[in-house]
Amino acid sequence: MRLAKRILVAEDDPVTARFVGSLLAEHGFDVLVADDGDHALELAADAAPDLIVSDLVMPYRDGYEVLRALRSDPRFRAIPVVILSMRDREEDIVRGFEQGADDYVVKPFNARELVARVKKLLEPRSA
Amino acid sequence: MQRVLVVAILAVAIAFLALTIGIVAGKAWREIRDARRRRRRNALEPIVLGFAHGDAPSILPALGGGVARRDRPVLEAILLDHVQRVRGVERDRLGRILDELGFVESYFAGLSSPRWWIRARAAEHLGLARAKRATPHLLRALDDDSYDVRLRAAKAVAAAGGTAAVAPLAKALSEPNRFSTIRIADILAGMGHPVVRELVDVFPHLTRHGKLAVLDILGRIHPPEAVPWLHERLQEPHRDLRARAAHAIGAIGATASAGVLRAALEDPDWPVRAMAAKGLGRLHDEEAIPQLCAAMRDREWWVRANAGEALRRIGPPGIAALENMLDDEDRYAQHQACLVLESAGVLERRVVELVTPGPAGERAAVLVQRFIRMGQTARLCELAATHRDPVVRGTIARLLPLSGAPQEVAR
Numbered sequence: 001m002r003l004a005k006r007i008l009v010a011e012d013d014p015v016t017a018r019f020v021g022s023l024l025a026e027h028g029f030d031v032l033v034a035d036d037g038d039h040a041l042e043l044a045a046d047a048a049p050d051l052i053v054s055d056l057v058m059p060y061r062d063g064y065e066v067l068r069a070l071r072s073d074p075r076f077r078a079i080p081v082v083i084l085s086m087r088d089r090e091e092d093i094v095r096g097f098e099q100g101a102d103d104y105v106v107k108p109f110n111a112r113e114l115v116a117r118v119k120k121l122l123e124p125r126s127a
Numbered sequence: 128m129q130r131v132l133v134v135a136i137l138a139v140a141i142a143f144l145a146l147t148i149g150i151v152a153g154k155a156w157r158e159i160r161d162a163r164r165r166r167r168r169n170a171l172e173p174i175v176l177g178f179a180h181g182d183a184p185s186i187l188p189a190l191g192g193g194v195a196r197r198d199r200p201v202l203e204a205i206l207l208d209h210v211q212r213v214r215g216v217e218r219d220r221l222g223r224i225l226d227e228l229g230f231v232e233s234y235f236a237g238l239s240s241p242r243w244w245i246r247a248r249a250a251e252h253l254g255l256a257r258a259k260r261a262t263p264h265l266l267r268a269l270d271d272d273s274y275d276v277r278l279r280a281a282k283a284v285a286a287a288g289g290t291a292a293v294a295p296l297a298k299a300l301s302e303p304n305r306f307s308t309i310r311i312a313d314i315l316a317g318m319g320h321p322v323v324r325e326l327v328d329v330f331p332h333l334t335r336h337g338k339l340a341v342l343d344i345l346g347r348i349h350p351p352e353a354v355p356w357l358h359e360r361l362q363e364p365h366r367d368l369r370a371r372a373a374h375a376i377g378a379i380g381a382t383a384s385a386g387v388l389r390a391a392l393e394d395p396d397w398p399v400r401a402m403a404a405k406g407l408g409r410l411h412d413e414e415a416i417p418q419l420c421a422a423m424r425d426r427e428w429w430v431r432a433n434a435g436e437a438l439r440r441i442g443p444p445g446i447a448a449l450e451n452m453l454d455d456e457d458r459y460a461q462h463q464a465c466l467v468l469e470s471a472g473v474l475e476r477r478v479v480e481l482v483t484p485g486p487a488g489e490r491a492a493v494l495v496q497r498f499i500r501m502g503q504t505a506r507l508c509e510l511a512a513t514h515r516d517p518v519v520r521g522t523i524a525r526l527l528p529l530s531g532a533p534q535e536v537a538r
Contacts, residue, residue, distance in 0.1 A: 108211065110215035111213050111217040
């Protein structure tokens, strides 16, 4: 049985991936890192993460495609997804939510805010 | 002769060999150095990130009390990589490491380098470190001979210096020969509300070029507290200053500005009238509709275009006014109204109502007749040929031939 919540970080920039990975690990999460959209979907299928933090601009499949794939598959539909992107235009953010994101954080990001948002999304939801 | 030839060939061969050995040795050295740096990075990065995520007062104990000279470039690269990607407390803590480990001091020294690229890099890194004590050094670098150094110092001073940086940056707006006004304006606009007071204070001392930039920056920051001051700027003697002030007022969008913008719509200079019209549209000021209709008859195209767009932005009452403008005596106003109604999709929406019985259908028919009377039938002909609803197509086609529209389209 897994005690720590598992978070998949889909991020092609290794520096950001290491930062986010270390940040979330510091807060007790079990972190997996995927460096492109395809890898993210493979890991989502194999490792059953509790939450996904995903960049938008990634090789092979961008964040929107990953989101669409996740939301169209009943296995992943309930997994909360936080978009972490440099794209800060209103239309990008709105599109992210329309595609099924649960939250959107703009880079450069406030680390503690990201952790707070992740924790909030992982809280058991009351009816 | 043969001996000379042999010696020459040998010399060339030895030179090539030495060159090859030099290249291979250099490459090997770089590979070894990079491999070591990667190894050290893997070892040091978790320590740096652990410090950033935690609350320890100093990183030195985690680094064993100090940093080996060979590890300094690795640590610096780690810190500069991460400090650009985060905000808030973690960013401050990463900046603190740059200061604690002496990198900030080395950047101060770099600012005095005779090589401009070293000075530029030092200024950039000081901006990333955001060390408050760097501000005086960076302010001096604003007078550097190199444009690149000045610009990077300007960005850095904005990042590190807070409001202390505003006055020198605002003064730089007046020096378009030494600074790019657009870049400096971007930097100041990016600093947001804290710069407003300083910009207002420095305004009287700036050149017209600088004053225009300040008004532009305020229009981008949207500070409601600057609205009364901007109203006063509508009395500036130069028309460009009044126009830019009107633009900023419209961008801020305070409803209290409606009266002054309506007055500015009567300004003797057309750029001011054009910006006032645009602003009134942003305010959705219905009281301005009669004046905007009058502005549709302005002799300047820009004023007419902005007035038409403003009426569209005001919503249904503005659209109704635009429809009435199709019967105006002024041909230019008619034409502008027609353009706005077409481009805003009003005509397209209205023709659907042609088939609706009652007032909506009658209103649509009136609008179509107005377009036809003006001879503006190109879009109607298109709709008669391509509208998805055959009933609508037929209705438009029946209206068109009566006014002499091309038969092949109206069939």
